[in-house]
Amino acid sequence: xxxxxxxxxxxxxxxxxxxxxxxxxxxxxxxxxxxxxxxxxxxxxxxxxxxxxxxxxxxxxxxxxxxxxxxxxxxxxxxxxxxxxxxxxxxxxxxxxxxxxxxxxxxxxxxxxxxxxxxxxxxxxxxxxxxxxxxxxxxxxxxxxxxxxxxxxxxxxxxxxxxxxxxxxxxxxxxxxxxxxxxxxxxxxxxxxxxxxxxxxxxxxxxxxxxxxxxxxxxxxxxxxxxxxxxxxxxxxxxxxxxxxxxxxxxxxxxxxxxxxxxxxxxxxxxxxxxxxxxxxxxxxxxxxxxxxxxx
Numbered sequence: 001x002x003x004x005x006x007x008x009x010x011x012x013x014x015x016x017x018x019x020x021x022x023x024x025x026x027x028x029x030x031x032x033x034x035x036x037x038x039x040x041x042x043x044x045x046x047x048x049x050x051x052x053x054x055x056x057x058x059x060x061x062x063x064x065x066x067x068x069x070x071x072x073x074x075x076x077x078x079x080x081x082x083x084x085x086x087x088x089x090x091x092x093x094x095x096x097x098x099x100x101x102x103x104x105x106x107x108x109x110x111x112x113x114x115x116x117x118x119x120x121x122x123x124x125x126x127x128x129x130x131x132x133x134x135x136x137x138x139x140x141x142x143x144x145x146x147x148x149x150x151x152x153x154x155x156x157x158x159x160x161x162x163x164x165x166x167x168x169x170x171x172x173x174x175x176x177x178x179x180x181x182x183x184x185x186x187x188x189x190x191x192x193x194x195x196x197x198x199x200x201x202x203x204x205x206x207x208x209x210x211x212x213x214x215x216x217x218x219x220x221x222x223x224x225x226x227x228x229x230x231x232x233x234x235x236x237x238x239x240x241x242x243x244x245x246x247x248x249x250x251x252x253x254x255x256x257x258x259x260x261x262x263x264x265x266x267x268x269x270x271x272x273x274x275x276x277x278x279x280x281x282x283x284x285x286x287x288x289x290x291x292x293x294x295x296x
Contacts, residue, residue: 007296014289018282025282028275041200042098042136046089048235049097049258050227050242052078059223072218074249075129075225081245082229087238089230092132093217097226097258098200108213110168111178111190123164124202124212125181127220133159133197135228141165143175143195150216157216158191162199164211179213191215226258 058070075093082091095104105124130146141162150157158179165174174193182188191213199209217225227246231238243255 011293011296014292018286018289021278021282021285025275025279028278040098041198042138044099046231046233046235047136048229048231048238048242050229050246051097051224051256051258052227052246052253053224054253055223074253075217077249078227078246079129079131081248082227082242085229085238085241085245087232089232090131090135091227091229092129092135093225093227094128094132095126095217095220095224095226096202097228098136098202100202100258105210106181107188108182109180111180113168122210124210125215126202126212127215127217128159129217132214132228135230136200137230138200139198141196141198142173143193145195146214146216148218151218154219156189156191156219157194159195159197159214160193161197161209161212161214163209164213165196167211181213 054071054074059068059074079091079093082088104126105122108123108125128146130148130150133140133145140159142165143159146157146159160168160174160179168174169177174196177193178190179193180188180190197214200212201207201209202212203210227242229235229238229242239257246253246255
């Protein structure tokens, strides 16, 4: 009788563990499928990104200067050369490309409202040029995009994403309000909100969307930039020509390539690997459980 009870216990344990693992694998597959169909907030097809690092004495930023004339001159020259290439639909620039997880985050607050606490006190920030959102095909939901008039001599302005707008102004328009970037003690520079853009995924398709604010490139100190180029056809065909266009603006500038569809796939690579590993483990366990049940 004791042996029979032990066999029954093994039988129940094998089937129960197989069901638990199969359920877990099913949930992981469902989560992966949901992430695969997550809207990135822009059109990644036919889009190429080229990263550059502006270093050396030419691009040294004096204290108190938002963006040096040499940085702005290089950015404008490189964009002009990129836009003139055959097969290029449009081009823009930012401090980091979407989906790469290379943005910077810091404390922020809304002028005239109590300072947020905990996770709500943290937001992501990026600097972009006037052609960035149109090149990404990221819809502007309210207000205006940046223009060439948004420069170091004008009022600091910002465009916020949909998540930031929902959190700060769930029943009203954020346009015309101000946000402050800095410690939650009243210090830091203020920016007037002039637009609201759809949520552009910065950290990956499977990461919850954070509140984000975008500032004009001409109003921020630089160091790194990413040129985004929308091509008529295969964006990889523009690699050589795009590099040459940037080198026309600065022959010594190092260039690194990103393809947006590749960044989208890379953002889910870890989740795919874990899901595949769990699925293989479940298949092995179900096979062993089947043999065990048959043997009992």
